[in-house]
Amino acid sequence: MRAFGQSSSARPVLPEANVLIHLVCRRRRYADRVSSSSGRLFRLTTFGESHGPAVGVIVDGCPPRLAIDTAEIQRDLDRRRPGQSRLVTQRDEADRVEILSGLFEGRTTGTPLMMMVRNSDQRSGAYDHLKDVYRPSHADYTYDAKYGVRDYRGGGRSSARETIGRVAAGAVARRLLAEQGVEVLAWVSQVHDIEADVDPAEVTVEQVEADPTRCPDPETAGLITEAIDRARRDGDSLGGVVTMVARGVPAGLGEPVFDKLDADLAKAMVSLPAVKGFEIGSGFAGTRMTGLAHNDPFQTGPDGRPSTTTNHSGGVQGGISNGADIVCRVAFKPTATIASEQKTVTTSGRPTTLAARGRHDPCVLPRAVPLVEAMTLLVLADHWLRQQAVDIFPH
Numbered sequence: 366m367r368a369f370g371q372s373s374s375a376r377p378v379l380p381e382a383n384v385l386i387h388l389v390c391r392r393r394r395y396a397d398r399v400s401s402s403s404g405r406l407f408r409l410t411t412f413g414e415s416h417g418p419a420v421g422v423i424v425d426g427c428p429p430r431l432a433i434d435t436a437e438i439q440r441d442l443d444r445r446r447p448g449q450s451r452l453v454t455q456r457d458e459a460d461r462v463e464i465l466s467g468l469f470e471g472r473t474t475g476t477p478l479m480m481m482v483r484n485s486d487q488r489s490g491a492y493d494h495l496k497d498v499y500r501p502s503h504a505d506y507t508y509d510a511k512y513g514v515r516d517y518r519g520g521g522r523s524s525a526r527e528t529i530g531r532v533a534a535g536a537v538a539r540r541l542l543a544e545q546g547v548e549v550l551a552w553v554s555q556v557h558d559i560e561a562d563v564d565p566a567e568v569t570v571e572q573v574e575a576d577p578t579r580c581p582d583p584e585t586a587g588l589i590t591e592a593i594d595r596a597r598r599d600g601d602s603l604g605g606v607v608t609m610v611a612r613g614v615p616a617g618l619g620e621p622v623f624d625k626l627d628a629d630l631a632k633a634m635v636s637l638p639a640v641k642g643f644e645i646g647s648g649f650a651g652t653r654m655t656g657l658a659h660n661d662p663f664q665t666g667p668d669g670r671p672s673t674t675t676n677h678s679g680g681v682q683g684g685i686s687n688g689a690d691i692v693c694r695v696a697f698k699p700t701a702t703i704a705s706e707q708k709t710v711t712t713s714g715r716p717t718t719l720a721a722r723g724r725h726d727p728c729v730l731p732r733a734v735p736l737v738e739a740m741t742l743l744v745l746a747d748h749w750l751r752q753q754a755v756d757i758f759p760h
Contacts, residue, residue, distance in 0.1 A: 403633070404743060405624075406750040407541075409534040413484075414516055415524030416492075421481035422530030424537055426750065427467070429475030431541055438462050438536040442482070444735040445532045450577035452593050452731055458485060462533055473537075480533040484526070492518045497712045498719055502701040509712065525638045525729070528736050535739025538746035546613040547745060551737040553580040553730045554694065556605035557592055561585040565610040565692050579734045597727040600704035600720075604639075605730040607695045607737045611745060614680060616670070616688035617756065618748040625684025626691075626748055633740040634695045639729055642696030646679025661689075695737050700726050 402410040406426045413420030439462055443449070446460040460482050467478030495517045499505040504523035508515040515521060539549065552573040554561050561582040572581035578593075580586040596603045619626030631643045651659050659677045666672035666688075673689050680691035702725040709719050726732065 403636070404747040407538060407743065407747040409530065409743065411527055411530035411534075413527065413530070414521040415484070415519035415526045416516070416521070417484060419481050419483045420526050420529045421479065422534045424467070424478040424480075424534045427473050427475070427478055427537060427541065428750075429473055431473040431537075431544075432471055433464075433468055433473060433537060433540060434471070435462065435464060437540060438464075438480070438533055441532050441536040441539070441735050441739070442529065444574075445528065445732055447726075447732070450731070452577050452590065452728065458482075460529060478537065480530070482529050482533070494722070495719075498717060499709055499712065500701065500719060500721070501707050501709050502698075523638070525732075528637065528739075531743070532735050532739045535735075535742040538739075538742035541746050542742060542749065545615070545749065547749075548612045549609065549738050549741050549745070550612075551607050551609040551734045551741070553578055553589065553734060554606050554608040556580075556589045556728060556730055557603045559585060559588050559592055563608070565608065565690060568610070573734070577731060579731045593728045601727070602700035602703050603728040603730075604641075604697050604699040605728065607697065607730060607733050609691075609693050609695065609737050609741055611680070611691040611741055614686050614688070614691055614745060615749075616686055618745065618752055619681065619683075619685035620748070620751060621684040625681070626686055626744070627679070627681040627684060627693075629744045629748070630691075630693060630741065633744050634693070634737065637695070637733070637736050637740060639697045639700070639733075640695055641698045643693065644696075645681060645691070645693040647677040648679075648694060651677060691741075693741075695733075697729055697733055700729055 401412065402408060404426070408425045410423045410425075411421070412423070442460045442462055447458055463481045463483070465479040465481060467474055467476050495505070499509075504520060505515060505517065508521070508523060519526070542549070550568065550570055550573065552561075552563065552568060554563060556578070561580050562585075563581055568581050573579050575581070576583065576586040576590075578586045578589045580589055592603060619629075627645050630645065634640055634643045647654065647659060654677070661673035661675045661678050661682075663671045664674055670688065673687065676689045676692065678687065678689070679693060680686055680689040702721045704721055706718050706720040709717060711717055
């Protein structure tokens, strides 16, 4: 018996249960193929690997006639790029953006916007010793377990260079949201056990960019610099926290129940390399408060709309923005690649040790700031466009 379209030499028809499993597996393979895409209406798909020819992004759904200055996109990419200070990896990449489609005479056309950055300073030979070795706390083993193949040159697709496409798309979303009066700003608020005391309502981009640490508190920034330098000398690394504030976000953004605004923000942040935690508003600290202390009382704002006198909710209630500043914190683990010797195994299971070579960040926090901003901007842009389909009648 042959299945339709099969030759006599083809595999026989599978039993009914196996057919179901086969279809499920095919569906999973389809899901894998779209796993590099995000967003519903403002949708992006990133592409490229750390040591491939280029990395980049395709943005689909950006409204037409939006004025785009390439210099604005480049500014955000420059904040992400390696080699910008002694605190980060010294890989020498200019990360110059090329816009290949979707832009005409400085305005979006409404068609897919494709942006690309060429890799120019790969040193793939520095990773030859990793061909048959799994790096501790990297994606080496898990990529092998999932795909049966991995690009060991800098982690391939799991490298943070993939985030170039996110930052470029985020810069476009920043321009779109700026038209609506929305501002998104992030900064380093903690490295290791060093914490900055910064008021989210008052911090400015000038304060953030005044120091290579991207910590707007000068005294804390000095302590962070010393800690990162010390970790590098010791062959170690440090983690920390990036705090983000989104100002001017209108009330009403968010799609309960599974696409709540805070749920999509959480997913976006945890999709970033090295992220291990996300908090919004009071976060885990709220568990130590009573309901009376935690509730945000309402008042009538200057525009006649309800506003809150406190912001323990972090600007989101019931999964929908309430018009207050959205404030969240994103926790980044210590960089997995360190110069100190660590125990590991080879791909054949043989015990070995590994001391990393090459150029790596002793702390990802300074370069993570534009990543957190970009993911926030992308989520807000997508939800703002989705709200336009809901809010068609004035109320």
